[in-house]
Amino acid sequence: xxxxxxxxxxxxxxSLLAGMKVTIKAMLSRTQTVQWPRQYxxxxxxxxxxxxxxxxxxxxxxxxxxxxxxxxxxxxKCITVKGKKPEGAKKKSPTTFxxxxxxxxxxGLCVESCPVSALGFSKDYAMAGPSRQDFAEMDLLxxxxxPFSTQASKEKDHG
Amino acid sequence: MKDxxxxxxxxxxxxxxxxxxxxxxxxxxxxxxxxxRMQFRHGPMEVGFHGILQTLADGIKLVSKQLVxxxxxxxxxxxxxxxxxxVPIFVAMMPIPFSATILAHETDTGLLLVIALGLLNTxxxxxxxxxxxxxxGLLGGTRAVGQxxxxxxxxxxxxxxxxxxxxxxxxxxxxxxxxxxxxxxMQPVAFLIxxxxxxxxxNRSPFDMAEAESELVAxxxxxxxxxxxxxxxxxxxxxxxxxxxxxxxxFLGGWHGPILPAPIWFILKxxxxxxxxxxxxxxxxxxxxxxxxxxxxxVLLPISLINFLITAVVLAL
Ligand code: SF4
Ligand code: SF4
Numbered sequence: 001x002x003x004x005x006x007x008x009x010x011x012x013x014x015s016l017l018a019g020m021k022v023t024i025k026a027m028l029s030r031t032q033t034v035q036w037p038r039q040y041x042x043x044x045x046x047x048x049x050x051x052x053x054x055x056x057x058x059x060x061x062x063x064x065x066x067x068x069x070x071x072x073x074x075x076x077k078c079i080t081v082k083g084k085k086p087e088g089a090k091k092k093s094p095t096t097f098x099x100x101x102x103x104x105x106x107x108g109l110c111v112e113s114c115p116v117s118a119l120g121f122s123k124d125y126a127m128a129g130p131s132r133q134d135f136a137e138m139d140l141l142x143x144x145x146x147p148f149s150t151q152a153s154k155e156k157d158h159g
Numbered sequence: 160m161k162d163x164x165x166x167x168x169x170x171x172x173x174x175x176x177x178x179x180x181x182x183x184x185x186x187x188x189x190x191x192x193x194x195x196r197m198q199f200r201h202g203p204m205e206v207g208f209h210g211i212l213q214t215l216a217d218g219i220k221l222v223s224k225q226l227v228x229x230x231x232x233x234x235x236x237x238x239x240x241x242x243x244x245x246v247p248i249f250v251a252m253m254p255i256p257f258s259a260t261i262l263a264h265e266t267d268t269g270l271l272l273v274i275a276l277g278l279l280n281t282x283x284x285x286x287x288x289x290x291x292x293x294x295x296g297l298l299g300g301t302r303a304v305g306q307x308x309x310x311x312x313x314x315x316x317x318x319x320x321x322x323x324x325x326x327x328x329x330x331x332x333x334x335x336x337x338x339x340x341x342x343x344x345m346q347p348v349a350f351l352i353x354x355x356x357x358x359x360x361x362n363r364s365p366f367d368m369a370e371a372e373s374e375l376v377a378x379x380x381x382x383x384x385x386x387x388x389x390x391x392x393x394x395x396x397x398x399x400x401x402x403x404x405x406x407x408x409x410f411l412g413g414w415h416g417p418i419l420p421a422p423i424w425f426i427l428k429x430x431x432x433x434x435x436x437x438x439x440x441x442x443x444x445x446x447x448x449x450x451x452x453x454x455x456x457x458v459l460l461p462i463s464l465i466n467f468l469i470t471a472v473v474l475a476l
């Protein structure tokens with residue numbers, strides 16, 4: 001009886017010390033969190049953010065030629081593409097490329113279905129907005145140079 | 160007894176108030192930093208260097224909040240409770256010797272005074288629980304009383320062990336008597352029991368029965384907000400300081416130590432013990448109320464009693 005009493009106390013104390021060893025080790029090791037927004041995580045190669053258009057390296061214009069494959073493949077129907085030929089070009093170029101991110105399930109089917117690999121995943125994970133509407137019509141063209149802008153401004157000048 | 164004059168009291172009270180606030184700022188910061196690092200987080204980082212002024216910012220926020228009393232609360236008790244909890248601290252800090260000469264007021268029974276005033280904290284908690292007309296508050300308050308019954312007797316027995324070793328109730332003389340060997344080495348069992356008891360006394364995890372967030376929302380301070388809440392908060396951290404200071408005096412040789420000046424040694428030892436308590440809190444899960452009572456009555460009490468008897472017999476021989 002008395003031995004089991006003593007044994008229990010010694011065993012309990014031992015396990016408490018073991019626990020304290022775990023926490024002090026954790027305290028002395030590196031922290032895992034970063035000081036957002038001053039620091040950003042480096043994301044893994046294959047991180048899937050929202051989709052974005054891939055530019056042609058030399059011009060900065062979108063690779064996309066507005067075939068509409070992605071929009072047709074998307075199971076949630078959240079891509080809207082419209083395009084036309086810029087002056088003197090052989091292929092079309094997108095004039096509208098909208099993503100309804102409120103519906104997108106990040107399945108990646110659009111990325112796979114694109115014949116010229118014009119879509120990729122962005123690494124932007126810090127997205128927030130005061131309203132759901134902020135993400136209903138994300139303009140994916142806005143971050144790229146456009147083959148139309150010079151033409152459009154020309155037209156404006158003439159008009 | 161030295162004669163007490165008004166100026167002396169005012170100066171010591173001001174010093175103690177400064178000490179209490181500075182201590183709260185530091186310990187809360189240390190607590191949050193430690194908690195963060197133990198969970199691989201940073202803890203506060205924004206206000207001041209590595210968040211050192213975070214507590215100050217939180218304090219200002221709390222002061223600016225309204226104190227809401229529940230409609231059926233016993234308003235007098237409700238308002239009184241945090242005051243009852245906090246004010247004894249200022250007296251309890253008086254006899255604590257930071258060195259042989261730095262202490263606010265020496266009494267021959269300093270040890271008893273500090274321990275008796277520590278009881279008022281529990282009274283404050285009970286009043287808060289009773290006065291706030293809230294079932295969680297009331298449960299928290301009654302738990303605090305059950306807890307005090309379980310730990311005060313072993314606590315007093317270990318204190319008595321030290322008193323018969325030192326032959327005095329005066330904190331200064333107890334510290335002076337350990338010039339050579341610290342009582343922690345002479346009385347390791349008493350030291351361990353005392354460490355457990357101060358965690359129980361300061362109502363901290365794993366023995367934070369009175370506020371047990373997972374069971375009682377916030378226990379006795381469920382209904383408190385604003386300044387009244389921050390007074391409970393201040394009281395908790397100040398009692399931690401007093402309890403650690405008492406442990407330093409009784410077991411860690413008070414201000415004795417090589418090279419560094421005496422008050423620095425004292426503060427270092429106190430903060431080591433405070434860190435130990437923080438370390439406990441972020442390591443151990445909360446025990447159940449019955450486990451805590453079982454430990455108090457079946458483990459701490461008999462062991463401290465046996466330890467006391469052995470010490471008394473050895474000293475008498
Ligand atoms: S990732 Fe899937 S859901 Fe999102 S746009 Fe592409 S196909 Fe549609
Ligand atoms: S499938 Fe590719 S090329 Fe076709 S519209 Fe979509 S992104 Fe553009």
